[in-house]
Amino acid sequence: MKSLVLASSSEFRQQLLSKLQIPFTSISPDIDESPLENETAIQLVERLAIEKAKAGAALVNDNPVIIGSDQVAVIEGKIIGKxxxxxxxxxxxxSASGKSITFYTGLAVFDSELQKFSSCVEPFTVHFRDLTTLQITNYVRKEQPLWCAGSFKSEGLGIALFERLEGDDPNTLVGLPLIKLIDLLNEHGVEVI
Incomplete structure (x- = not known):
């Protein structure tokens, strides 16, 4: 089997990929994540996922299969960051209280030996409860979601902020859509089971 590299320093993505029980290494490619003029959220995350995977390939020598991923949150048409x-x-x-936020996660798998890649964008929507300022303040102080797009950790106490979740794969919300990743890995000859 080809070696597998995750082009991300995110501990959350590393934990998710570990669920698949296949060996991998992680690297941190350095790319400019600024949106291009008139670029949509979907275009942005797909482009960045591909760039991360390709930049990761430049950092390794053994022609692995490289996974790149990027995520943004959108509320009322506006991209929100960390x-x-x-x-x-x-x-x-x-601003999210009583509203919905859609997360778009770009995913790319790049076979550095064949110079071939596959990519997709997975949406996931979070519907928020009506929250009081006290509830929001208490949550932020308890969980400190300062490095999470949307200001919550769905895998922790952040679940209390939601009315419902909508999407194909709950892992998408954390930053790595495993169901789609398995499909893309299969396309590149990496079998999970």
């Missing part, structure tokens, strides 16, 4: 501060996290969650 809050970085408690104040920004509170503002993001206040």
């Amino acid at each position: 809050p970085h501060t408690e104040e920004n996290a509170i503002k993001q969650l206040q």
Whole structure:
């Protein structure tokens, strides 16, 4: 079997990929993640996933299959990123209260030996409860979701913020759609089971 590389420093993506019980290594490609002019959220995440996978290929020598992934959250047509501060996290969650946020996760698998890639974008929508400022503040202080797009950790206490979830694969919300990843890996000769 070809060696597998995850082009991401995200511990969340590493944990998700570990669920598949196949050996892999992780690297951190350095790419510019700025959106291009007039680029949609879907175009952005697919482009960045492909760029991460290809940039990862330049960092390794044994022609592995490389996984790239990127994610953005969109609320009312606007891309929202990681809050970085408690104040920004509170503002993001206040703007999401009673509304829906769609996460778009771009996924790319690149066979560096054949110079061939496959990619897709997986949507996942989170429907928020009507939240009070006190609930939002308590949540942010308890879980500190400052490095998470949308200002929550769905795999933790963040689940309490939601009314319902809508999508094909709950792993997509955390940043790596495993169902689609298995399909893409199969296309490149990497069998999970």
